[in-house]
Amino acid sequence: MPPPTLDSILDERRSQPQELIEVLQDVQKHYGYISEDSMKTVSNELGVPLMDVYSVASFYKAFALQPRGKNVIRICTGTACHVRGAKLILNQAVGQLGIEPDEVSDDGLFTIEHVNCLGACALGPVVTDNGSYHNHMSPGKLRKLIKSLHKADTEENSND
Amino acid sequence: MTKIKTIKSLEALRKRILKDRKKIQSTLVMCGGTGCQASRCQDVIDAVKNELAKQGLTKNVCIRTTGCHGFCEQGPLMVIEPDNIFYCHILPDDAHEIVTKTIRDNEVVERLLYIDPGSGKQVQTESEIPFYRAQDRHLLAQNRLVDPCSIEDYIAIGGYAAFAKALFEIPPESIVREIKDSGLRGRGGGGFPTGRKWSECASATGDEKYVICNADEGDPGAYMDRCVLEGNPHLVLEGMMIGALAIGAHQGYVYVRNEYPLAVKHARVAIEQAREIGLLGANILGSSFSFDTDIARGGGAFVCGESTALMSSLEGKVGEPRPKDVHTVTDGLWHKPTTLNNVETWANVPAIILNGSSWFASKGSKGSKGTKILALTGHIKNTGLVEVAMGTTINTIVFDIGGGGSNGNSIKAVQTGGPSGGCLPADKFGLAVDFDELAKAGSMVGSGGMVVMGQETCMVDVAKYFLTFLQDESCGKCVPCRLGIDRMLEIVTDITEGNGTHQQISLLEELGSTVSQTALCGLGKTAANPVLSTLRYFRDEYETHINEKKCSAGVCQALVTYSVDSEKCTCCGICKRACPHGAVVGKKKQVHAVNLDLCQKCGICKSECDFDAIQVQ
The missing domain is CATH 1.20.50 (Pheromone ER-1)
Incomplete structure (x- = not known):
């Protein structure tokens, strides 16, 4: 639509x-x-x-004044996620994608955002990709998630 | 749905719904709260639906997808009525066995039962689980009974009876008196007596008044309002309707965080349903009372949790607080008398009206009545939402309900009250969760966040974390908050980087107390609490950072070095693949090493190593 x-x-x-x-x-x-x-x-x-x-x-944080990447990876950095290592998750995303939060990757596929709380504190660290939740995140799980999103998008492009 | 125009037809509708439901043999209650959704409960729900259809069992068996049951760590959760069998960690593949055994053959699938870690035995129902047993869940327990998108479910459990009672049997001033007598205090953070707020607003002059539900739950680490609004939106709506009746308002607003899409959706559906059935609108239930409410989505600013900032935001402006010399109960939204309460406060109202103020006042401690929902998170075994009578000790919550530290580790502190609260050390766990008692100890109940911190947490880093959060979220209107937080953050950053001095500690204390005394709004006034409370209880950690340039918890990046323990390294190569900075070197079957020039000290290698071979010193 x-x-x-x-x-x-x-x-x-x-x-x-x-x-x-x-x-x-x-x-x-x-x-x-x-x-x-x-x-x-x-x-x-x-x-x-x-x-x-x-x-x-x-x-307001809800508004972005620049276009964002196709996939928005939101990393919760609320207190509950912070004490369970949200910083590692953020470091993983920044290191893997080579962009800082709120920037867009060169291929236009990714933006990383950090949010103060996603409200699923019991299951931290929490990450969402385009709105869908992932709980108990580890750098390894995030690495695979980003890879799979990347793969899906590259395949989609080659089919076009 | 036909409009109900009298109290009699409301009762008749309730009877009809209950009669229709007698035919149902069994209901599979699935938790569909955000926690369980993150654990992929939707796949389970779909699988169960398919299985019921496949086995031809759809006629007398229902599925009810509800809001949060509280025990998020064990999700996806399912309770099967009427025997209330409790299953946890369910996978879509379990659907066949659940439907065949439990629904068709009336047997229990033992492998899906919860195992009581104390006794090691399987238990069948919620009431036998220690996590639930020590709670008093008069608000949260309702989540399991209603589909949030069904007004019929809510009416079936007695919904809107309190509002009807208030409308026809209690004059507005007596409603206010009931709330006053109940001792209900605001659940959003401040703990202000709700009855007093209502009474001042009721007596304020003006025909146009407003009620607002604050669902802009910005405290990181707290998510109880989300679960109440998501799981039982009609309860919140009913509370607001009673409040509107008491103060004489005809319009309400639910200001909800945009980061909570499910809460926005459920509140919206509830409002539409209530309008459709005639419980919102003109001349409700044939009375002269008219009331309607709308939803406003918040813009994601922590400061909008503050009442005056929230009202500015509702008016479509930047969410900056204003001085409170004029109270919002007389001069609030659009300069009209306004009563603002948070989700949990409104949710407490219907039961007080229905059961009487003395029922509510019988729960809790001397100055803090009723129950409080707490979000138990962090380094603790049983994370989730917990509802206890106020006055319950932190010990009971952390150990009896929470089951103690995760992986059997010892607990260093509990952070209560979010960025406005403080950190309490383990030797203070005898304290009761009570507005006044926690404030005396330098923390606060706040909105009920309770983040448990193990020995691996650095308390100076925690103070830095909150200051970074507050620096980012300060609206910038008043100097003490804007610059005070900046300066405090600079000092704490110096300390975590090994550049701190002893004089800075006293400067930090002085700054903290100045900010507390001079900031404009409640958030600024409490902004120094995380620093002051960690200085009060964990000063030794600050001193170690200053004197020994050491972070005992191994958290502060500037003070630690990463290396590989050659004894423990199995040469598996995981750390090398994991490091996003290419700082781990080593060939196959060779002990790996960390290249300190490239190492960003992010800690990813340590978190990925299965053999505890990465050392942090």
Whole structure:
């Protein structure tokens, strides 16, 4: 299904400044990031100064201002995961992919994000790939996960 | 579904649902909470569904996918009613045996039962498991009884009866009095008396008032609100409806973390169902009371857990707190009187109305009534969600319920209350989980996170971890929080890198106390707690870092060196393959070594080595 247009996201929300965060949430969800152009449109349509749109978009962690990789690996660095070695997991991802958190790998396939809590603390360290959860993570398990995602994407490309 | 317009038709609906369900012989209750989902419970559910269909057993056997049962470590979990047989660690391949033996032949599949580590014997039901036995689960136990997406399930267990009672039998001021008398205090962190909040908001002038449910659970290490909202959204909704009735609000908001997609979905479904059936909207149950509520997704800012920041965010603005000289109960959302409580607080309300304030006040300690849900995590055997009467000691929670340290290791500390709380050493485990008692000890109940830390944890690193978190999350509005945390983090970083001095410890204490006294909001005021509490109880660890330039737990990267123990090395090559920095060298069948020039001290080799051959000194 194609993503909804910015127009349809704004439907029934125009001229309602209080809807700003909800609109940005939907833009983020469907486009993966919030572009300068969408900020300008949102600003015009909701009647919120562009400066305020930018200030909100850059304040909340939920919004990315740059496109992200095709696969988003989110590593929980909450307290429960931290004491069980979340740092190792983050180091593994950074070392293996050669990118820092929030950067995109050269092939455009990966972005690493660290989040403060994914809310599955009993099963830490926790990692999600594109929203699906993996518990009791170890550097080895993550290495295999990244490899399998990489393989799936390369195969998909060669079939195109 | 037809609209219910009177209290009689609500009761008639309840009777009809219960009558229809008498035909059901057996129900397979699957935990579908986030923990069990991470353990792939959906595959098990699909397999069980297929198997029931294959064996032609779908007519009188039901599957109920519910919210979190609490014992996440043992997931995927299943309870089979009516005998409440408890199976754990279920795999999709077990579906055939479960359906054939337990459902068709009424036999127990013994290999899926839980083994009591104390006695070594298999046990059949939750009530026999030590983890559950020592708890008082009046909120969490309901999760097992309802499918969160079924309002019928909730009505079947007596749902919305408390609201109907409040609507027709109790005048608003008496509802407020009941909550006051119950001694309920806010479960979100501050522990403010809920009844007092309601009473001030009820007497505030203005026709337009709001109720808000704070489900922006940002404390790392706490996930009880997620599980209550995910598992039993109607309970939270009912609590909010009673609150709205008491203070005279007609509109509510559930502000929920966007990182909790399942909670967003279930809350949304619950609201739609309640609207459809007429429990939300105009003239509810034929009365003059009208109320509706909406969902707002949070933007992932820790500071939005603070009430004034949350309200700014609801208004579509940057989530910055404001000074609290004007209370939100008189000047809150859109400058209207607003009552904000967190998920667990709202969830406690219906039972207080139904059973009376004295029932609630009979549980708990002198100043902290009722039960509290705690997230027991970290280096402990039984991790999961635990609900105990307030006043229960940390010892009971960690050892009787939690089963002690993981892998039999000894426990160094428990961190309670998240980034606003503190670390308590093992010799303080006699303390009760009570708002006032933990505050006296330099920590707090907070929202109920309880992270257990073993000997392998460095307490200076823990302080650094929280400061890094808080530096990242400080909204930056007030100077003490923004710069105070920065400076404290610089000092603690110096100490963890072996550049610390003794004078810095007193400076750290001074800074901490200044931040506590002068920051604008509750989060800033408590930001120094992790540092101050570790300094209070684990000062020796700070001193070892300063005097000996040593991290006894082997955590602080700048103070440790990695090497291979040639006695233990089996030349398997795992560490070499694991190291993402290419710092492990060695040929096949040769003892490996660490190239210190390339080593980033990330610890991956140590975590991957099966033979304990990587040394950290």
